[in-house]
Amino acid sequence: MNEIPRFLLPFVIDHPDLPKPVALAGNLDLYLPAGPGPHPVVLLIHGGPIPADLGTPPRGWPVKHGYAALLVEAGVAAAVVDHRLHVVDTPDGPTVDAVSAAADVAVAAETLRAHPDVDGDRVVYWVFSGGGLLSADWLRDRPAWLRAIFLSYPLLASPAPHLPEQERLRLDPRFTPIEAVASAGADAPAIVLTRVGRERPLLAGFVDEFITAAAKAPLEIIDVPDGQHAFDVLDDTDQSRAALRTTVARAVELLRR
Template identity: 40%
Template structure:
């Protein structure tokens, strides 16, 4: 007999699992929602010493008192930290650990590292000794994850029953006794409306992400639910069915991508041009650049990209292609490697981009008063600084299939990187945005939010719409629509670079 032990998100209690637990029991399983100390009906037990270790002990005690020999341990959001801590102490009882719409906790890292609410991070940076974290108001739950699919009555109940979160449960580091000895089996349940999909995992795996390579194991499976971060409220029956299938070892298994017969090619037949490498920066120089300074286009790759990945982005066919294409049209093409390796790295990536721009502007072959920045994918968040305070020499800001708001699954990203908020300060800075139709829903929503904000403030946006193309189409979609899209976007950028 297998029992499910259900450990819930911050501010909530075992009550949140009611409908899902009922369906599991009806299918013949044990189902035991956990109400952690200080939360739910046990909120009166919270004290200044209530911490992550307290919550780990709560889960351990429940496991020890269950009649079932084998346990499927489900952690939702914050709940994965006490769940993993308990699984480490009771490995012999654990049949599987289910990570419900949450990233991988790390030994020595606090739960706060995976919390997407950047306002909470700001508060704790200012006051590390803060008291209990107040429960969100009705319109604030999305800070912890998308509320897509949650009926209003359920959201109102969530708000009414929520409790303050003891602060040390979020700030105390997780300690795993034997981090190199894995739990026997794990399942990830991804909620696509919260910005996590199996396709995105496989893309990251293709990038060589070492953390994901550890999940290429027949004992590790994945499911995807078309809902927000709260599936026990939005689709409890579907969640219960998914958990039953996870317990049976079903689900999608990641596989290492096969090595291609030949590297992917840039979609335009542009001959690769020689380049100069200066530190993290590559310059593609047009003919005649030594006699007359030329405008420059700085191409900013996306991410996060694992630090160990080889080749690095500036050597990817897409960026070699863009740099060569720009040079063939008479301007200096610039590519660079910036250090966006984790979602927490946007600050240093922004610094790398700013330093690269200054290096380029100081080059005598570059017209320092005619610079364009062109960001791709996750690099779209890096446009916020330039939108908020555009210098006079920045003649155009472009973005292709950009991420313009961080999905909650990335955890906390500094609130500075919010292009939809920064665009109100962009003035008449020309913007060229390439939007793909076959986009990840969370990324597409961020573009929609940005365009609405841009329209409201009267920003100068030229939209290049490519409904039949995908994210990263330059090396995957060799169609006439895709080729024409690159030509149109480049022409729009160069027009703004060269006009007086």
């Protein structure tokens, strides 16, 4: 029996069916709630790096459909973007292409904000896992329309210095969320961090560093004490479901201010 890939595992909360997406720009799906717009929007930003030829892109992952469904049910729009957080070969060796990924997210945000059914002044970025590296840009130079950054079990620094030379992946030094949040201080957007108690030690250490660096930033933490990385598909528990409902409710609240 073939094991189901993690990214195709079901979301841990039963949810209503999503409406048919509005396909935008070839890599962006927008889901709109019932009723007249324009609606505030959450842009769901996947992690990585992932293979470029994964087969099922993040827009098709059950976990992203689950988040989108909960948000739409709560009355806000949700969008899922496929971005290029891939490993690419360069003359200096394998490199995580966060530059292209960040550009894809920026184009997706502008596309969403221009849509007539979206309130372009009320946007939340919700980032997962390795996508957390991209948050450095938004912490360092916050767009006025960005209401909050949600970080779920994020990677917040490059692990490269901690790995043997033959295993290291290079990363543009611009993607340093720990440094970015420290420099932003109180000027940072609202940050909602979902922290899992069974995180991988290296990633957990980066999360601790980020929390320390964010001492002056508007940071909230939602803990999942028994959760592991990707708890939203791996831990089918009441604790997981409670944390997810709390986080979705907080996103809606921040968008409706």
